[in-house]
Amino acid sequence: MKSIVKKTILAVKPYVPGKPIEEVKRELRLRDVIKLASNENPYSPSPKVLKAITQASKELNRYPDGDCHYLRKALAGKLNVSGKQLIFGNGSDELIVLAVRAFAGKGDEVVIAKPSFLIYSIVSAIAGAKVKAVPLKDFRYDLDAMKKAVTRKTKIIFLGNPDNPSGMYFTEKEIRSFLKGLRRNILVFIDEAYYEYVNARDYVDSLKLLRSYKNVIVTRTFSKMYGLAGLRIGYGIANAQLIDLLNRIREPFNVNSLAQVAAMVVLKDRAYYRGLAKKVNVQRKYLHESFKKLNLDFVASRTNFILVKTNDHSGNVAKKLLKKGIIVRDMSVWGLRRFIRVTIGSAQENKRLIKTLKEIL
Numbered sequence: 001m002k003s004i005v006k007k008t009i010l011a012v013k014p015y016v017p018g019k020p021i022e023e024v025k026r027e028l029r030l031r032d033v034i035k036l037a038s039n040e041n042p043y044s045p046s047p048k049v050l051k052a053i054t055q056a057s058k059e060l061n062r063y064p065d066g067d068c069h070y071l072r073k074a075l076a077g078k079l080n081v082s083g084k085q086l087i088f089g090n091g092s093d094e095l096i097v098l099a100v101r102a103f104a105g106k107g108d109e110v111v112i113a114k115p116s117f118l119i120y121s122i123v124s125a126i127a128g129a130k131v132k133a134v135p136l137k138d139f140r141y142d143l144d145a146m147k148k149a150v151t152r153k154t155k156i157i158f159l160g161n162p163d164n165p166s167g168m169y170f171t172e173k174e175i176r177s178f179l180k181g182l183r184r185n186i187l188v189f190i191d192e193a194y195y196e197y198v199n200a201r202d203y204v205d206s207l208k209l210l211r212s213y214k215n216v217i218v219t220r221t222f223s224k225m226y227g228l229a230g231l232r233i234g235y236g237i238a239n240a241q242l243i244d245l246l247n248r249i250r251e252p253f254n255v256n257s258l259a260q261v262a263a264m265v266v267l268k269d270r271a272y273y274r275g276l277a278k279k280v281n282v283q284r285k286y287l288h289e290s291f292k293k294l295n296l297d298f299v300a301s302r303t304n305f306i307l308v309k310t311n312d313h314s315g316n317v318a319k320k321l322l323k324k325g326i327i328v329r330d331m332s333v334w335g336l337r338r339f340i341r342v343t344i345g346s347a348q349e350n351k352r353l354i355k356t357l358k359e360i361l
């Protein structure tokens, strides 16, 4: 089949996800394994969410509502935008796929940061577009250099805010200056998967940008703070015309019915998620302080994960942790050979991580 597959596919390096807990248990014959590798929420969804999806599961014989009608109405009200400005995806990942499918192909260029979320480059490469990856400066986006990387052929610029794996965000002032003078026929894709974690005054209110920029799309997800990673649901907000273009290439039933129900409950269950946000803040502080005590450099994070510099090759450190039942991300795949990325887990999980790091380093 290799002889007939599209040439662009042969050059693609597949995305390697974090290992699932069960697989590690089986492979290493461990009983107690924790996963701090995929920036997931360590807590299960709220009791109200669990109750609602149990109820809704009785109707799994039906196709889901392809329009996400009720969720659209609820989210539009919450964000104070029109329902026509929203698109839902099978995770926010799918919106990256749709954007590339709609705007970039052979002969086009896509500008991203390096390192940044791997899906931007994988999906663009699959489409046959050339990926121009602009190195981070001190683990922050070098927006000036990214603007300079734009050519006549540029179709999409992916901006993770905050991005993964750095965990860093750019400010309102920085993005406004970036957009000023940029061609308006380039799609500026602002990925806010970690939006709910950023607690900073100068973080951009990106919905305001949408009023002036019809070429900007902002995406968010229910996977992270809202703990619905397994159900796969994310959304994009943009000008109605741009949303209409993406909707044309979306599969009709891309968001499953349980995800729709769960997301509706999440939007109402504010107290539960406010509690979770507080826990993450406390634990982030604990980990930052513990890394300092261990003399480990790290990138101070605004998200639910932290990039940590290890004295050894990241692969060795990740392997040693794995043997002790802790799954973290070996960042050598991103070209960061002395870094691991750890997700902020529960208090108990983080304590175990620090204790184990002390033992193995």
Ligand SMILES: Cc1ncc(COP(=O)(O)O)c(C=O)c1O
Pocket (backbone or CB within 6 Å): 038, 039, 090, 091, 092, 093, 094, 117, 160, 162, 163, 164, 191, 193, 220, 221, 222, 223, 229, 232, 233, 234
């Ligand atoms: C920066 C970034 N964007 C998007 C996603 C995708 O999230 P999901 O497809 O679960 O909504 C992730 C997941 O790790 C991410 O780190």
